[in-house]
Amino acid sequence: MDEAQKSMEEFQISREELLKLWGKVKDQNIEGLSEIESFYAGIIKNHEAMFIKEVDGVANPEAHEYEPEQGVNPYLHILLHGLVETQVIRKQPIEVIQFVNAMKKRDLAEHAIHHLLCAIFFPLILEGRNRGGETDMAKYATLLKQLKTKKPEKIDAFLDKKFHQTIS
Known part of the structure; x- marks a missing residue:
């Protein structure tokens, strides 16, 4: 672990x-x-x-x-809020801070940013559970790097396509 x-x-x-x-x-x-x-x-x-x-x-x-x-x-x-807010507080993974800063530059409110982080993190938790293992934090970091350049309104569509499920 x-x-x-x-x-x-x-x-x-x-x-x-x-x-x-x-x-x-x-x-x-x-x-x-x-x-x-x-x-x-x-x-x-x-x-x-x-x-x-x-x-x-x-x-x-x-x-x-x-x-x-x-x-x-x-x-x-x-x-989920607790998990992502803990990541932000502890700056782990560092990509979470980069994502937060990128979304703040787009004038997104902190709570909305946390909801986006939840939407990104939750499918990875499910994947880990379904595999009988842990959440793939490297994959999470990679997703955060990819998504920090996207407009917030495009992130849900990206996640829906990537994980083939509706995330809300």
């Missing part, structure tokens, strides 16, 4: 922990959180509307199964 993979695992959090954090964010009771809890509470706070709809709006959110055609899986969405 390489350093980037280890870094990602350090910042993983369970559905139950995310639900507890959501409750604290809703109650505005985020004092005394650990570093990782504060990190994820910030991401959740930026996605309050999604949590209201996709967590508060379903029966039994602890066990609800999210089907892609039925809406966003808020837990997966937040975990």
Whole structure:
């Protein structure tokens, strides 16, 4: 396991922990959180509307199964944000910073940049899982190099073609 993979695992959090954090964010009771809890509470706070709809709006959110055609899986969405935001914070891989800087030059908001990073990274996570291995970080770095020169609105189409699936 390489350093980037280890870094990602350090910042993983369970559905139950995310639900507890959501409750604290809703109650505005985020004092005394650990570093990782504060990190994820910030991401959740930026996605309050999604949590209201996709967590508060379903029966039994602890066990609800999210089907892609039925809406966003808020837990997966937040975990992906956590992974890519960790990459940005740690500047690993370095290509993530180059991509972020290129998108900022195109006047893209930070949150939108993180969503693009999620869209790039997620299919690679799936590929690694389907192979029974880890995410191919070299392939990710190569994709980031390729995509930093593209207009943001062209990236989803590129990914759809490359991975033969819809990424949203």
